[in-house]
Amino acid sequence: MMSEKILIVDDQYGIRILLNEVFNKEGYQTFQAANGLQALAIVTKERPDLVLLDMKIPGMDGIEILKRMKVIDENIRVIIMTAYGELDMIQESKELGVLTHFAKPFDIDEIRDAVKKYLPLKSNWQKEETNE
16 A cells, blocks of 8 residues: 655755654655755655645745645645744745644654644554444
């Protein structure tokens, strides 16, 4: 069975590795992108079910990446990660349809809970159905 796909977009290697490890252990299929061009290529090829998107990326910023992802897949689900105080970016991204946002440094458990809320694993649904 195919597991749900998560794309992690962040220019910081350590954050990508951390999130990748956490969500792999949870049973998700993960992809990583260090910049906007990589992210858009993965969205085009893999059609991830959810994107964790950093807003401050050199070159193409998070808002531009988000707009371009929406052109590829207008229903793509995105959670953004921002530095504290980027209220204008948060507001604009909400207008573009992001699910929620997290300020960096984030609490990994809060991000894990948000991902489970917006992208429950199908295998978890099946387990719940068989336990009833």
